[in-house]
Amino acid sequence: MNTIAYFKERFDQFQPGEDQGGLDKLRGQAFQTFSQMGIPGSKHEEWKYTRIAGLFNKEFQLPADPLTGIVSPDDLNRLRLPGHEATNELVFVNGFYSFSLSKIRSTNLQVLALEEAADGEFRGIVNQWLGDSSHYQKDGLNALNTAFVHGAVFIHAGKAEHIEHPLYIYHITDARSVNILSQPRSLMYLSEQAHAQVVENYATLGSNESFTNQIMEIIVEQEARLEYYKVQNDGSNTNQVSTTHIRQIGKSFIQAVTISLDGGLIRNNLNVILDAKNCEAHLYGLYFQTGHSHIDNHTIVDNVKPNCLSNELYKGILNHQSTGVFNGKIFVRQPAQKTNAYQSNKNILLSDTCSVNTKPQLEIFADDVKCTHGCTVGRLNEEGLFYLQSRGISEKTARNLLLSAYASDILDQIKLLSLRGWVEKLINERLEKELS
Amino acid sequence: MKTELILPKSPEVENELTTIEKTVFSDYKYGFVTEIEADEAPKGLNEDVIRFISARKKEPQWMLDWRLKAYRQWLTMKSPDWANIHYPAINYQDIIYYSAPKQKINPKNLDEIDPELIRTFERLGISLEEQKRLTGVAVDAVIDSVSIGTSFKGQLAELGIIFCSMSEAIQEHPELIREHLGSVVPISDNYFSALNAAVFSDGSFCYIPKGVRCPMELSTYFRINAINTGQFERTLIVAEAGSYVSYLEGCTAPMRDENQLHAAVVELVALENAEIKYSTVQNWYPGDKQGRGGVYNFVTKRGICKGNHSKISWTQVETGSAITWKYPSVILKGDYSTGEFYSVAVTNNYQQADTGTKMMHLGKNTRSRIVSKGISAGFSNNSYRGLVHVSKNASHARNFSQCDSLLLGDKCGAHTFPYIEVRNNTAVVEHEATTSKIGEDQIFYCNQRGIDTETAVALIINGFAKEVMNQLPMEFAVEAQKLLAISLEGSVG
Numbered sequence: 001m002n003t004i005a006y007f008k009e010r011f012d013q014f015q016p017g018e019d020q021g022g023l024d025k026l027r028g029q030a031f032q033t034f035s036q037m038g039i040p041g042s043k044h045e046e047w048k049y050t051r052i053a054g055l056f057n058k059e060f061q062l063p064a065d066p067l068t069g070i071v072s073p074d075d076l077n078r079l080r081l082p083g084h085e086a087t088n089e090l091v092f093v094n095g096f097y098s099f100s101l102s103k104i105r106s107t108n109l110q111v112l113a114l115e116e117a118a119d120g121e122f123r124g125i126v127n128q129w130l131g132d133s134s135h136y137q138k139d140g141l142n143a144l145n146t147a148f149v150h151g152a153v154f155i156h157a158g159k160a161e162h163i164e165h166p167l168y169i170y171h172i173t174d175a176r177s178v179n180i181l182s183q184p185r186s187l188m189y190l191s192e193q194a195h196a197q198v199v200e201n202y203a204t205l206g207s208n209e210s211f212t213n214q215i216m217e218i219i220v221e222q223e224a225r226l227e228y229y230k231v232q233n234d235g236s237n238t239n240q241v242s243t244t245h246i247r248q249i250g251k252s253f254i255q256a257v258t259i260s261l262d263g264g265l266i267r268n269n270l271n272v273i274l275d276a277k278n279c280e281a282h283l284y285g286l287y288f289q290t291g292h293s294h295i296d297n298h299t300i301v302d303n304v305k306p307n308c309l310s311n312e313l314y315k316g317i318l319n320h321q322s323t324g325v326f327n328g329k330i331f332v333r334q335p336a337q338k339t340n341a342y343q344s345n346k347n348i349l350l351s352d353t354c355s356v357n358t359k360p361q362l363e364i365f366a367d368d369v370k371c372t373h374g375c376t377v378g379r380l381n382e383e384g385l386f387y388l389q390s391r392g393i394s395e396k397t398a399r400n401l402l403l404s405a406y407a408s409d410i411l412d413q414i415k416l417l418s419l420r421g422w423v424e425k426l427i428n429e430r431l432e433k434e435l436s
Numbered sequence: 437m438k439t440e441l442i443l444p445k446s447p448e449v450e451n452e453l454t455t456i457e458k459t460v461f462s463d464y465k466y467g468f469v470t471e472i473e474a475d476e477a478p479k480g481l482n483e484d485v486i487r488f489i490s491a492r493k494k495e496p497q498w499m500l501d502w503r504l505k506a507y508r509q510w511l512t513m514k515s516p517d518w519a520n521i522h523y524p525a526i527n528y529q530d531i532i533y534y535s536a537p538k539q540k541i542n543p544k545n546l547d548e549i550d551p552e553l554i555r556t557f558e559r560l561g562i563s564l565e566e567q568k569r570l571t572g573v574a575v576d577a578v579i580d581s582v583s584i585g586t587s588f589k590g591q592l593a594e595l596g597i598i599f600c601s602m603s604e605a606i607q608e609h610p611e612l613i614r615e616h617l618g619s620v621v622p623i624s625d626n627y628f629s630a631l632n633a634a635v636f637s638d639g640s641f642c643y644i645p646k647g648v649r650c651p652m653e654l655s656t657y658f659r660i661n662a663i664n665t666g667q668f669e670r671t672l673i674v675a676e677a678g679s680y681v682s683y684l685e686g687c688t689a690p691m692r693d694e695n696q697l698h699a700a701v702v703e704l705v706a707l708e709n710a711e712i713k714y715s716t717v718q719n720w721y722p723g724d725k726q727g728r729g730g731v732y733n734f735v736t737k738r739g740i741c742k743g744n745h746s747k748i749s750w751t752q753v754e755t756g757s758a759i760t761w762k763y764p765s766v767i768l769k770g771d772y773s774t775g776e777f778y779s780v781a782v783t784n785n786y787q788q789a790d791t792g793t794k795m796m797h798l799g800k801n802t803r804s805r806i807v808s809k810g811i812s813a814g815f816s817n818n819s820y821r822g823l824v825h826v827s828k829n830a831s832h833a834r835n836f837s838q839c840d841s842l843l844l845g846d847k848c849g850a851h852t853f854p855y856i857e858v859r860n861n862t863a864v865v866e867h868e869a870t871t872s873k874i875g876e877d878q879i880f881y882c883n884q885r886g887i888d889t890e891t892a893v894a895l896i897i898n899g900f901a902k903e904v905m906n907q908l909p910m911e912f913a914v915e916a917q918k919l920l921a922i923s924l925e926g927s928v929g
Contacts, residue, residue, distance in 0.1 A: 045518065332871075334846060334847070337846065347858070349858065349860075349861030349863075350861065351861060352828075352860060352861045352862070354861065355857070355858060355859040356856075356857075356858050357855070357856065357857045357858075358856045358858075358867075359853065359854060359855050359856065360852070360854060360867065360869070361851075361852060361853050361854070362841075362850070362851060362852040362869060362871060363849065363850075363851045363852075364841065364843065364849060364850045364851070364871050365846075365847075365848070365849045366843075366846055367843035367844065367845055367846045367848070367873040368846070368873055369843075369871060369872070369873075370870075370871075370872055371870065371871040371872075372868070372869065372870045372871075373852070373867075373868070373869050374866070374867060374868035374869070375854075375856060375865075375866070375867045375868075376864075376865065376866045376867070377826075377856060377858045377863060377864070377865040377866075378863070378864040378865065379861055379862060379864075
């Protein structure tokens, strides 16, 4: 059965219950889009270097309903990140938000089912912003997630609320018995002057293959502040397409850090829409890939309004047969005068079998702007290695030092200390292993 | 006069509008039609037209077969749509594919050439006579489809250099043509190269024998002339081991309402230790201020550094054409070979340019350098699209790319699409790009020193493009700077 036919059958069976808040219409439209576009192939410019169509030849089960109890609190315990005692924990299992496993510690944070939000006081927000990412991700995968929106979550931070505990979002896929396709979805709204920290993490249980097609959309209001972290350290039997879409609708500050350490195939879409004057956005990324893994970071910084600042730095280390892809787009629309946009991508290739494809792309329609981008691909600096070795430091330690320093530019941007400590530990272990 | 350019509304600037308008909207200087009787093929494209072209040029059977193969290939292909350009679909049946100025006999020297044609060249400022005497440049002038005059041929022949029209080469040097034609740009390479292979009417062929350093710059002046005639030039340059040649190509076209299609193919082959330097100044009719008319320029240019230590260098100044679709590329096959690409692309009014390069690193220790300067004004869109590919075996490859864009006015666009594909960890690849406008502080600095705004802008633009201009041979440098001035001077508020 071809992929579209399979999903068509699933969509026809799909009964999320009575229509609440007009989500059915959105699903229907999205499914229409999906049937037209299908799974993007390598002819799709945005998917030129990341081939996912072949994955769908494997049988992936799309769970219809949250299967309660498959992931036990014990399972979750093993997956929890350090410092979780002082966090708000939001747990998705196979793409469905689990109220029983999640724990909200901050009283000023509202987390409710999307259906409930769409039917209640947040109806306006949900109607306006759910699916906003589809304007940027024009492919079948984005539509596929929207078509099956169910068990999604709406996160709201009220006016001037500073969410004390960071939000740790765990996307758990239980592939212990079959291959699973999970499609978590969340919508977050940061009201005026609200502050929040968000961490997304992914884990797969079992040895079957998993495919996570996740979307998180975040709307940031006037004077709000968002710190967003995505940490990917999953097994090699996993595939991930993870979209984070941030729209700044008032002058605000956001910072997004994406750390990709492991996983079979990872595609990250990070969109930042600077949709108000005087917005500031910082995008950082670090990827360290080994084995046969594939990492693809696609970022879009869309400058819609004037006087915004964006800064982007992505660094990568590739080893073995891994492949890396970076595509950074900066759009500066005609009204967005006085935009300052910077972008840089640096890659270090450790083995002679890894490869990298990078495409830093600028599209500029305003003249009073300062935009630069740059990218480099190379090896470790031989002079640096020699300098250290001539001072009695072993080659291995020297390499380790140089690579740690290289990574620290990004790691220093992680402001959650417990998270930073954990990521640093992972990277040090990795370096130790790779360089021995 | 009403201006389409939206400029900042400060009083000083408004005073300057008249000068700005004068320069920005200055009419295309080279818009005139030479009235020459033409020998034309029937409108449209089919196998009969190809047979007509081939027969008219008295081509051998293998050439006709090659053309027909290309045509059949072309029929199965689709027009590419990935470039950042927009234009109405081209009706390929509405084009005359062959048009030759009527000549009784092949001219043996310049005196026998139609005086009307000579006057055309004089108005363009490249009088064959003058060039011959003063600059020492051998000119193979191509008007529409047939080469009408070749000078300095004797001098070149003494060194064993062959510099003649493609049709002549097919007659006289079939072995060289059969070996190299289509070896760099195969007929199936892309839609426009297949079309060119099927219907190409003429072009230049240049062969530099082993160890010869060509003593003069070789130059061809392409010119689209008769109404509705597409130009399908085919150029092939072969540099044998240890040779050197510098080749110039320049273009102007008369003003025209209907769009003209130009799909040329240029192939360069550099063998061991050979060096080819290819420079272009392109100033075809860009369309009027409303974006009507203008030349569609779809060109496939590619060189191969076949031998070790060979070098190919492309330099281009693109100021004309309604649409430019052009990616002069280098395949760095030989070890220690070098590829260079220097480009200035200027777009104004409604012009669209999607241009850049491809550097394919296949050999070891290969090096490439890309310097691209885009200047956009008016409502135009200017894109740089480049690929740097380092293959698995290309150890110690080195690339440096720089693409800078200058925006004049807030209705134009500048785009950068660099693709970097690295499969070898000993490669060092760097890319950097900037986009900016002319700084008010820079203008102020010049004003302070008594340089008026208009001159200051010209100064800054020329400075911006200098890195590329420096690569042009003397003969072109002056013309290129003039072109920049005509296209852009003063278009900044």
